[in-house]
Amino acid sequence: MKRFVANAVAGIVLFAAATVQAQEKFPSRPIRIVVPSAAGGLADIATRMVAQKMGEKLGQPVVVENRPGADTMLGTRYVRSVAADGYTLLTASGTLVSQLVVKQDPGYDLKDFAGIGPLVRSPWVMLTGPSQPDKNLSDFIARAKAHPADMSFASNGVGTAPYMAEQMFLQRAGLNLLHIPYKGIATAMPDVISGRVTMIFDAISSSAGYVRSGQLRALGVTSANRLPIFPNVPTIAEQGMPGFRSYVTIGLVARAETPKEIVSKLAAVLQSALASKEVREFYEANGAESISASPDEFTEMLKRDHVEFGKLAAQLGIQKQ
Secondary structure, eight states: OHHHHHHHHHHHHHHHHHHHHHHHTOOSSOEEEEESSOTTSHHHHHHHHHHHHHHHHHTSOEEEEEOOOGGGHHHHHHHHHSOSSSSEEEEEOHHHHHHHHHOSOOSOOGGGEEEEEEEEEEEEEEEEOTTSSOOSHHHHHHHHHHOGGGOEEEESSTTSHHHHHHHHHHHHHTOOOEEEEOSSHHHHHHHHHHTSSOEEEEEHHHHHHHHHHTSSEEEEEOSSSOBTTBTTSOBSGGGTOTTOOOEEEEEEEEETTSOHHHHHHHHHHHHHHHTSHHHHHHHHHTTOBOOOOOHHHHHHHHHHHHHHHHHHHHHHTOOOO
16 A cells, blocks of 8 residues: 555656646747738737747747738637647737627637737828828818718728727718728738828838838827827827827737746746847837736736727727628
8 A cells, every 4th residue: 555655646746747847848849929910010020020039038939920811810710729838829919809899700709818918019100102192181181071982091901900090080080981901901001002092000110111211101190299200290189189099009919728837938038029129129210119018917908908999899880790
């Protein structure tokens, strides 16, 4: 009997030691971060910047994989379906929660995911092509009211964060324009630049280069104050819409069942990546800001965004599709 007990205890100790060793070895293979939109947008750019730094710290490659489609739900559903082991993560923006309030069956729920931490926060900028006649927001609104059938706006899909910001603006301006959805903001840009689509909202961080080169014209930013990188671009609020503000926050999430030890390790490595000189300089040069939050704090942030998007959808009269 004593030998049996001794063997049992030894087995438990070995199992516990093996479990701890397995956790300490994480990651033992490459990690994937799924971006549920096309390459070239802020979510993609920010993810790729931190992925490289995270890989250096973890000693394993961190690979970014774009899975656009179904208004970002394709990639989100995919991450929901994989093992909760920390090896497949999702880049999440406000779109993760906004789809829950505009889609009848998005194929996932907020409780399916656990926050790792935010990557970046950026205001939107309202953009038109250089061939458009509008020199400022007043010109745009006046033309849209006079000739609404001739004007349109682009987004990366119904219910996405840019779409909600655009609809908030259109409602405040009393406009009703044709919506043209794309698989990603970056894929819409050629049509905006050429004038085939009239207007788009994009994160200032990913479109700053277009504005500097003259390929796009910035009519206004959705921040509370003018941005240091574009001091001559007025806020939308100061152009007849007092109080108008809108920001996009992008971060990383994992499956909700992912072990907390792994989530904590990923969160620490993410914070280290965000503190790197290259990432900080990119954000400063492109009107974005890094924000710090623990996994629990970021999860709570997403829950609050869910509530706010629900209020916005009700205010805009957007029905679930």
